[in-house]
Amino acid sequence: MTLTFDIVLSGLVLGGMYALIALGLTLQYGIARIINLSYGEFLVAAAFAALFLYTGMSVNPILGLVVIVPAAFVSNWLLYQIVLMPLVKRAKNQGMLEVDSILGTFGVLFVIQGVMLVTFGGGLQSYSYLSVPVYILGTTLALNRILALLFALIIAGVLYLFLTRTRFGTALRAVAVNPAAAQLSGIDIRSACALAFAAGGAIVGAGGVLISMFLTFSAASGVVFTMKALIVVIMGGIGNMLGALIAGVLLGIAETAVARLVDPGLTIAVTYALFLGVLLWRPTGLFGRPAR
Amino acid sequence: MKLRPAGSVSAAFVVVAALAAVPLLASGYHLALGISLLYLTVLTTAWALFSGPTHLVSLATAAFFGIGAYTTAVLTDFLPWPLVLVASAGVGVVVALVVGLSTLRLSGMYFVIFSFGLAELIRQVVTWYEVNIHGSVGRYIFADTTSEGIYWRLLILLVMVLGAGWLIRRSRLGLAVRVIGQDEVVARHVGIDITRAKLALFAVSAAFMTVTGAVMAPRWTYIDPAIAFSPVLSFEVVIMALFGGAGTLFGPLLGAVPLVLLFEVLTTSFPTYFSIILGLVFVLIVYRLPNGVIGLLESSVPSLRRAALVTGMSAAAERVTGPVWPREAVRGAATDAPVLQLDDVCKSFGGLKAVDDLSFALARGEILGLIGPNGSGKTTALNLISGAIAADGGDIRLEGRSIASLPTHRIAQRGVARTFQLVRVLGASSCLENVIAGLAFHAPPLWGAAADSRARALIARVGLAGREDTPAGQLTYIDQKRLELARALALAPDVLLLDEWLAGLTPSELQNGIALVKMLRQEGLTIIIVEHVMDAIRSLCDRCVVMNAGRKIAEGTPAAVLADPEVIRAYLGDPDA
């Protein structure tokens, strides 16, 4: 019984991270309609930044959030304006934009990964911050993981409030639902998309800092995170925040279960199996809008 | 660059012979460079085989290459070399089919995203297998092949993949994926089974990539998953194909050669910065393309002409004086049974009942007008008949057999053809190819010289003679409508659905259009027309069905229904609010 509890709790923490990361991608894909293959690289870059701040300047990661999250926001905003905006402007339809943005961000992936390889090398990295065991419900969890989950919840909560209680947040949701009608309501779509993209980047930056507290990572880890984020977003139904949350938690629990019960080397296989299963059962995702 | 067949074949021989002689002269570094050039060119060409025409960007090259390399590493001690190759190809095809069956039926984005992580997935699975079942992660490959041997094998592979590409372009499969890549709705409505076509091509492409990996494996005496499944490979292949033009047969080769040399220089001069430079180069390429990546994926029309479906066709089209579709005696005009029968057909979108218990029968050889105010459900009814959408209830029978639950392409093959409210022609294809698309996937299909002459006759019949080689995107609006009609007629349909085919025409164009439709009816075609141009309805239709808010409110001759007070009320509204 404690094993199950252990798995569920650990899975929840991991799933919470996945859900947070997927929320950021939902902003980029659901509102700005960009499939960002370099998403995971920003996560890893933020992790490296947290590592650098902690080991080099003794700034703890939580404090590091204050610096890294705005930096992630700005860099993603710049990425949208400089690299992606020309593609958006010339795209004649949604399909063309998707292909162009996938390939464009594919290139950005290699640039960022290359910079990280050059700066930090290819080895595995980690640091130890608050890895104190805490006894909960008959099982132990590291304090840093609990802290990470806590902050993920706070960030998700703030995002939720922003999107539902503020005028601009509602405008962003409107752009996701019906961009044409949003235009007619006086919303400047281009600038809204840029800000949504940047906000997504800020969230993944926060996610990177949080997971750096308890996971090992390397300059090449980005691809796997991008993949998982994409899969969680699609599983949950594109543009659906609640769906991304549930799908993320589901993935976290499934992965932890497989890692503990079967083999830790099969986590990606689980991800893909889950992905395929959901798609075959419900092609628009667990909570996606039904196809016309 | 159009050489006569005999000339180009001998030129090809010379080139291949020259390439084959390289190992005899070069060695060491230059031979290694030659091998790199060859295997990357094969991979790039194989990639473009699938991703070029379908516009589905596959990021999975490394996955298949690695599978080939690993299969060799595992089997080379047990099987003779030829069987190892066959086994590798087999594994590659199986994986391709699994991936394809899972994702190609869904929207293209799912395929791309799936392919993105595929190499990682397979690497992880292979690592797991190696660790738990095999006991060690790396493997040694002892095969007594020389570098020269690898070079020649790759050369043969290159010739094979180029040959396969050439054959496919000239085949119906090649036409099918070219149509799919431009407009999937059109593809379905000319009888193409989209999933099967994509799957077949994906499997062929994957097989070549896998065999390349198998052939290259002996280069590395030691192999482990990280080496075999390197993600940079997928990336490089995409760059090279796009740079040279993924829509043409030799484009990938033209892109691969200079870029391989460039990357050689870069890796030796700036090894640490290679990844960054690669990424920047790629972003620049995507950024600079005027038509986006898809523009590069699409073939240019001159190359289409080169890949002409029939060689040596004479310019003079055979004059076909009779009706241009087969009227088999079996489909006799003797029976009185209706050609098409709708019974209580329903379709709802969300809470809105777009079509509500619609029933009518279409008699053979008649023109039925389907009219009604905007939003009455006419186009939805046509979409239900052609299979573009599925009905929620009721039955639709064509020649007595139910078609309500059939997929679109089967309905097209059974004999329902249509035009679209917003004209859908394959803009990048010539008019001839547009019409042949209607002939090639019919049951039974028409191909080769017979298809060519039938297509030219159809093109002449709709008034586009002389424009056979013009790309459809350059035609005027009304000429595009005519081309669409020709494509629909190519299907030799039992029922022709015209969706506002006469809309947006000037008075003289309208008269020509009406005359054309009248001619078609005189030849025995059965037609349903949806129209708002009432003059056309009056002069063309034998009968009309009037719809309003999804329901049929009147049926009869045009004069009768257009004088019906309820119909007038539906169009003009109630005088007393």
Add this chain to the structure above:
Amino acid sequence: MLEVSGISAFYGKHRALDGVSLEVARGEIVVILGANGAGKTTLLNTLAGVVPAAPGARIVMAGRDLFGIPAHRIVEAGIALVPEGRGIFGELTVRENLLLGAYPARARAQEAVHLEMVLGLFPRLQERLRQTVRTMSGGEQQMVAIGRALMSAPDILLLDEPSLGLSPIMCGELFRILARIRGTGLGVLLVEQNVRQSLAIADRGYIIATGRIVGSGTAAALKTDPAVQRAYLGAGEVRAVPPGDRPA
């Protein structure tokens, strides 16, 4: 208030509008009649900035030239469009839809006042403020759509076939509401299929066919003009070919 001249628009090669000119003043309802495909929707989309007009067009609103201005800024200039298909945000609530209508700067200060006005016009929405719009009936969605446009405090309201998909009773209510909107001083440009009910409340009208204005006049004159019926139902002179004359 709104004067346009020489508007042409293309969809690819297809000329959807050809030199259209019209005007709408405050406090009047102008209706545009014509069969489908005549260009009515394209005209409204061009005025709202959704579709670009070909160069040479003049779109002047209260003396200000709006040619080439993107859609989200045309709302700021005082023109609001209720598009075909309603243009509502299905996944959001009634309240959110309406408040989004007040997003433009010109509408923010008076947001509460306008909300009260809109709920006064559509009392049925008062009790459904928290309902997701996607789950509402066609008529109620239309109310939300019009309400959202009104929340932007427009001077000119454009409506594209608002009666589409509405029951006859809802249609009647809709037209009554449009008359009341006119009463508040707005100019209304209405594209409609329901000829009789719209002419009953309109002041003036234009007839459009194949992208061109082919007739205009007061509503009273148009009510009896045979050109209107012709635009929808055809000339009526050509008889259908009798069965006996058809070739075998």
